[in-house]
Amino acid sequence: MRKLAIAAILSTTAIYTFANAQTTIKVEKITIKEKQKKEEFSKKEITQEDVKITRQVDLGEILSGIYPEVNFMRKAGTANDLNVRGFSRDNINVFIDGSEVHGACPNRMDPPSFHVSSPQIEKIEIKEGPFDVENPGTLAAIVNVKTKDPKEGVGGETGVTVGSFSYRTGYFWGNVGSKFIKVLVGASNQYSKPYESGEGKKVTEYAVYTTPAGQTAGRYKPQYINEKVFNIDRVWSKVILTPTDKVEFKLSYAFENARNILYPALRMDALYDRTNRLNADFDIKDLGLKISAYQNKIKHDMRDTFRTTSGTAAYSMMTYAESSMTGFKVVKSFGLGWMDVDVGADYYLRNWKANNIQAANTPNPNRNPGMIPDVDIKNVGLFVKGVRDIQNWTISTGLRFDSTKSEADKNAISGNNNILITKGLLNSFSKTDSYPSGYILAKYKIDKRNNLYIGFGHSVRVPDPIERYIALSGQAPWYGNPSLKPTKNNEIDVGAESYPIDNLGLRANLFYSDLTDFIYLRQYQGICLSGTGNCTYTTYQNIDAKIYGGDLSLFYGFNEKLSAEASLAYQRGKKDSGVYKDSDLTEIPPLKSRVALKYDDGAFYGLIEGIYQARQSKVDSDLKEIETSPYFIMNLKVGYTYANRLFFGLGVDNVFDRLYYNYLSYVRDPFRGISVSGNPVKIPEPGRFIYANLSYKF
Numbered sequence: 299m300r301k302l303a304i305a306a307i308l309s310t311t312a313i314y315t316f317a318n319a320q321t322t323i324k325v326e327k328i329t330i331k332e333k334q335k336k337e338e339f340s341k342k343e344i345t346q347e348d349v350k351i352t353r354q355v356d357l358g359e360i361l362s363g364i365y366p367e368v369n370f371m372r373k374a375g376t377a378n379d380l381n382v383r384g385f386s387r388d389n390i391n392v393f394i395d396g397s398e399v400h401g402a403c404p405n406r407m408d409p410p411s412f413h414v415s416s417p418q419i420e421k422i423e424i425k426e427g428p429f430d431v432e433n434p435g436t437l438a439a440i441v442n443v444k445t446k447d448p449k450e451g452v453g454g455e456t457g458v459t460v461g462s463f464s465y466r467t468g469y470f471w472g473n474v475g476s477k478f479i480k481v482l483v484g485a486s487n488q489y490s491k492p493y494e495s496g497e498g499k500k501v502t503e504y505a506v507y508t509t510p511a512g513q514t515a516g517r518y519k520p521q522y523i524n525e526k527v528f529n530i531d532r533v534w535s536k537v538i539l540t541p542t543d544k545v546e547f548k549l550s551y552a553f554e555n556a557r558n559i560l561y562p563a564l565r566m567d568a569l570y571d572r573t574n575r576l577n578a579d580f581d582i583k584d585l586g587l588k589i590s591a592y593q594n595k596i597k598h599d600m601r602d603t604f605r606t607t608s609g610t611a612a613y614s615m616m617t618y619a620e621s622s623m624t625g626f627k628v629v630k631s632f633g634l635g636w637m638d639v640d641v642g643a644d645y646y647l648r649n650w651k652a653n654n655i656q657a658a659n660t661p662n663p664n665r666n667p668g669m670i671p672d673v674d675i676k677n678v679g680l681f682v683k684g685v686r687d688i689q690n691w692t693i694s695t696g697l698r699f700d701s702t703k704s705e706a707d708k709n710a711i712s713g714n715n716n717i718l719i720t721k722g723l724l725n726s727f728s729k730t731d732s733y734p735s736g737y738i739l740a741k742y743k744i745d746k747r748n749n750l751y752i753g754f755g756h757s758v759r760v761p762d763p764i765e766r767y768i769a770l771s772g773q774a775p776w777y778g779n780p781s782l783k784p785t786k787n788n789e790i791d792v793g794a795e796s797y798p799i800d801n802l803g804l805r806a807n808l809f810y811s812d813l814t815d816f817i818y819l820r821q822y823q824g825i826c827l828s829g830t831g832n833c834t835y836t837t838y839q840n841i842d843a844k845i846y847g848g849d850l851s852l853f854y855g856f857n858e859k860l861s862a863e864a865s866l867a868y869q870r871g872k873k874d875s876g877v878y879k880d881s882d883l884t885e886i887p888p889l890k891s892r893v894a895l896k897y898d899d900g901a902f903y904g905l906i907e908g909i910y911q912a913r914q915s916k917v918d919s920d921l922k923e924i925e926t927s928p929y930f931i932m933n934l935k936v937g938y939t940y941a942n943r944l945f946f947g948l949g950v951d952n953v954f955d956r957l958y959y960n961y962l963s964y965v966r967d968p969f970r971g972i973s974v975s976g977n978p979v980k981i982p983e984p985g986r987f988i989y990a991n992l993s994y995k996f
């Protein structure tokens with residue numbers, strides 16, 4: 299586990315070096331020399347060991363605890379939505395085993411990273427910037443979660459984590475394998491009661507909303523205030539067939555059933571969220587050929603059953619949504635002698651549909667079939683990328699071309715929702731976009747201890763089905779903008795890595811992203827669709843904007859066992875066009891920094907870390923975003939590994955039981971709860987959280 303101490307600041311190559319060495323930390327070895335060829339830039343990796351000594355609630359929390367430029371938006375006790383360098387939603391790609399996954403919920407109750415859990419994960423790769431042509435639509439970053447492969451022999455692991463507020467997770471996975479066939483199966487359950495904030499209130503108690511019945515009439519019913527806030531079962535399996543040394547066939551399947559997930563920030567909760575994921579990969583090594591196919595489907599049912607708004611009925615509002623992805627990719631790798639080249643083609647079909655009903659318990663329900671009107675996005679892409687070493691330089695470049703057809707089913711929009719069509723707000727249901735993208739990166743190795751890189755990338759992402767076609771009538775109409783153009787990002791990144799002395803490492807990155815046709819929320823007042831009264835409308839617009847910032851990390855090894863880490867990230871977002879009073883972009887995380895002191899002798903492990911997030915005063919007041927206060931929290935972790943098999947870990951997060959809030963996201967969600975003050979409801983982070991991990995490898 300020693301390599302972990304330095305994982306935060308090392309390049310891919312360096313991590314591999316250490317993983318293979320498995321001896322002691324010798325910081326002078328952390329230089330980029332071999333394997334430079336295939337190296338990708340700005341790529342950070344964390345390994346399973348990193349993930350293990352956390353409370354393992356959620357991938358968003360885990361990653362944001364390690365990298366200051368990674369943040370998340372909170373709506374519930376789990377299922378937090380990732381934000382990388384100020385980019386979120388479809389502006390970043392979150393993949394599982396190279397396959398694209400999109401949540402079904404229109405409120406992003408189930409963001410992509412929700413659909414995988416810690417015991418499944420082998421490693422996570424974060425690649426920041428628009429330097430990915432192998433996948434469609436990587437506008438600003440890609441997070442790829444790789445799950446464990448079965449290995450030869452018999453092995454496995456079982457573990458439990460027990461934590462505050464009745465948090466429990468238990469898992470098992472095992473594999474058997476010969477040279478020819480290897481099989482892995484695993485299962486886990488994870489549940490929790492509502493956590494308490496630093497002021498000792500349960501997270502469910504913050505759900506106090508304005509409703510037509512009164513200013514604070516929307517709440518959890520008393521019997522649900524201390525009910526389970528999530529309960530998630532997962533099973534997964536993977537088979538690898540290796541008929542010859544040169545051929546590998548991999549098939550994996552995972553199923554996830556999340557029940558009764560409570561979202562105090564929203565007006566509804568998920569009764570269930572069920573995911574099926576299937577991946578197939580065929581690797582013919584001597585031909586340099588990789589073929590992969592995947593399919594995943596998510597079914598999501600959310601209602602206000604647990605809230606006072608449902609009264610004595612089963613619910614007053616409900617949305618049922620389904621999302622599916624089918625994808626195919628073929629990549630051929632070859633050497634031209636002077637350059638390593640990959641060429642490939644990929645295809646995906648993304649489907650998303652949702653139906654909604656409001657005021658279901660009244661004589662005149664507002665039925666909105668086709669809230670997401672059965673939208674198909676079909677994409678075909680071709681790409682080529684190459685890497686070449688020229689003396690001290692490594693040049694990497696890629697080019698991609700995509701054609702995307704987005705199509706909604708006009709006939710799916712019916713009932714009250716039809717008025718959005720008759721009033722001309724939704725006036726087109728099909729659009730095709732074709733666009734190139736690409737990048738060039740150059741890394742210069744000054745000497746063994748120092749290197750620099752600079753990169754330029756142009757990337758594009760198409761509007762998602764909601765941004766173009768969401769259809770929701772009622773008192774707060776929310777509709778898509780079918781004429782939205784794809785967002786284009788022209789970005790420059792520069793960075794440096796230095797090991798000035800044997801036990802000191804530094805890494806810095808700066809980025810400047812110039813965004814054309816950035817997809818942004820638009821809200822305005824107008825006469826209601828019914829013709830009487832005033833309504834607030836929400837839709838989307840293209841604006842020009844920029845997001846820029848950087849991160850800095852530092853590692854110092856006092857000796858082979860004791861080390862210190864410090865890191866910091868900051869980003870700003872500014873509007874460049876459109877009608878606005880406030881030029882700040884919404885949903886941009888403020889400055890965040892982390893300092894940690896770590897001890898690791900292979901058996902004993904200890905970590906003390908402090909995380910500071912500055913005040914977020916750069917908010918978009920046009921969208922009624924309000925400021926978030928700064929906070930400082932401290933976390934402690936200790937662990938003991940016995941005979942490389944038995945692991946015991948103990949952690950305390952937020953040691954001083956502070957009441958604090960993550961930076962806030964407000965109006966993104968159609969069903970956000972609105973408080974008495976007229977601002978969306980705020981959900982604080984957990985107070986002091988004590989947990990213990992116990993696991994056994996066999």
Ligand SMILES: [Cu+2]
Binds near residue numbers: 404407568
């Ligand atoms: Cu939902």
